[in-house]
Amino acid sequence: MLSFGLSPEQESLRSLAREFAKAEILPVSAEYDRSGEVPWPVIKKAWETGFLNMGVPEEYGGGGQGVLASCLVSEELAAACAGISATLALTDLACTPIVLTGTAEQKERWLRPVCHEMKMVSLCVTEPEAGSDVASLATTAVRDGGSYIINGNKQFITNASIADYFIVFAATDRKKGHRGISAFVVERSTPGFSVGKKEDKMGQRASDTAGVSLAEAVVPAENRLGEEGDGFRLIMQTFDRSRPGVAAAAVGLGRAAMEHAVRYAKTRVQFGVPIILHQAIGFMLADMQKDLDAARLLAWRAAWLADEGQRNSRESAMAKVFAADVAMRVATEAVQIFGGYGYSREYPVEKLMRDAKVMQIYEGTSQIQRLLLTKSLFEQ
Numbered sequence: 001m002l003s004f005g006l007s008p009e010q011e012s013l014r015s016l017a018r019e020f021a022k023a024e025i026l027p028v029s030a031e032y033d034r035s036g037e038v039p040w041p042v043i044k045k046a047w048e049t050g051f052l053n054m055g056v057p058e059e060y061g062g063g064g065q066g067v068l069a070s071c072l073v074s075e076e077l078a079a080a081c082a083g084i085s086a087t088l089a090l091t092d093l094a095c096t097p098i099v100l101t102g103t104a105e106q107k108e109r110w111l112r113p114v115c116h117e118m119k120m121v122s123l124c125v126t127e128p129e130a131g132s133d134v135a136s137l138a139t140t141a142v143r144d145g146g147s148y149i150i151n152g153n154k155q156f157i158t159n160a161s162i163a164d165y166f167i168v169f170a171a172t173d174r175k176k177g178h179r180g181i182s183a184f185v186v187e188r189s190t191p192g193f194s195v196g197k198k199e200d201k202m203g204q205r206a207s208d209t210a211g212v213s214l215a216e217a218v219v220p221a222e223n224r225l226g227e228e229g230d231g232f233r234l235i236m237q238t239f240d241r242s243r244p245g246v247a248a249a250a251v252g253l254g255r256a257a258m259e260h261a262v263r264y265a266k267t268r269v270q271f272g273v274p275i276i277l278h279q280a281i282g283f284m285l286a287d288m289q290k291d292l293d294a295a296r297l298l299a300w301r302a303a304w305l306a307d308e309g310q311r312n313s314r315e316s317a318m319a320k321v322f323a324a325d326v327a328m329r330v331a332t333e334a335v336q337i338f339g340g341y342g343y344s345r346e347y348p349v350e351k352l353m354r355d356a357k358v359m360q361i362y363e364g365t366s367q368i369q370r371l372l373l374t375k376s377l378f379e380q
């Protein structure tokens with residue numbers, strides 16, 4: 001039986017997120033975009049509301065929610081500010097490898113503080129020389145008795161300046177390529193671990209991004225997640241669960257851009273009529289509406305498959321690339337509809353355009369999603 005309706009619980013979660021976004025995020029989003037500071041008061045309120053660790057099992061103090069629930073929340077929060085939404089979503093995303101493969105002891109040790117003490121987590125995959133080509137990462141973890149010695153640099157790590165725990169992916173056996181990658185939890189206080197300069201970004205400026213370095217960092221073997229060599233699979237499983245949420249955030253951003261554009265097009269008069277009555281403008285808005293609806297359905301399907309325990313790599317890639325490209329196009333056209341005013345920081349749409357761009361880049365670029373989709377055609 002196919003149903004497009006949300007359950008009463010899902011509807012009330014969505015309303016809660018919408019209210020939170022309106023009350024706590026929207027009024028401060030322009031200011032954090034200007035300052036680039038970490039939105040601590042919003043993070044704290046989100047944590048109190050349960051938006052910081054929705055996917056962590058209830059037994060460790062988390063929300064025990066599925067991927068679809070996180071999509072509902074991400075759409076609403078990103079409609080108010082995609083940068084703040086990314087800050088909040090990232091800890092939950094970075095907990096995923098622990099949730100998926102952590103032992104009971106590891107979950108107790110790291111997930112409980114995330115839920116009870118507002119500890120933050122970062123996911124460290126990307127390196128200066130290894131972005132899309134994850135399997136080529138150069139960070140190494142060499143076994144030394146009961147520990148691993150980790151050396152390497154990670155780049156563009158969300159929440160790096162503020163995280164307490166870092167899920168670091170490193171090669172334990174470089175000869176094995178992607179089968180030689182392993183995952184470790186590295187605590188911020190580990191000697192040899194350091195966080196670099198914060199990136200000064202084009203958009204999503206409320207979201208902290210920085211590099212991290214590991215120089216002879218000694219990490220106990222019990223911090224390894226899963227077996228040696230499980231790392232690459234774990235990254236991919238994590239992305240399968242996080243990409244629907246990125247797609248949903250893109251829908252939220254695009255929805256905000258469309259709403260601004262519709263309001264403006266109804267009131268801005270040129271050539272004697274509101275510009276929405278010029279077909280070129282009306283059709284842009286019509287396309288925004290249909291594309292955002294399609295993107296939302298793709299995100300929900302990918303999330304639903306994950307929640308049903310079914311493989312969703314293809315559907316997650318599809319949702320992510322489609323929604324990110326739609327968000328970029330919708331935000332760009334919203335600027336166009338605002339004309340010269342759209343280009344001014346006095347109006348909200350230029351921020352949406354800047355914020356949208358990175359959705360085509362992080363968690364796998366739009367090209368990499370298309371690559372995955374092409375590969376899936378070979379496998380059929």
Ligand SMILES: Cc1cc2nc3c(=O)[nH]c(=O)nc-3n(C[C@H](O)[C@H](O)[C@H](O)COP(=O)(O)OP(=O)(O)OC[C@H]3O[C@@H](n4cnc5c(N)ncnc54)[C@H](O)[C@@H]3O)c2cc1C
Binds near residue numbers: 133362363365371
């Ligand atoms: C704001 C922000 C936050 C981020 N947060 C995190 C984080 O928390 N953790 C983390 O690990 N990483 C994070 N990243 C990194 C992000 O995932 C990478 O930037 C992304 O995967 C691309 O890698 P790259 O930048 O090295 O680009 P490259 O891989 O060098 O790609 C450059 C260009 O070449 C294209 N390209 C590469 N290979 C192919 C191919 N085979 N076919 C066609 N085109 C190709 C790409 O699509 C891109 O257009 C973040 C990045 C940003 C900007």
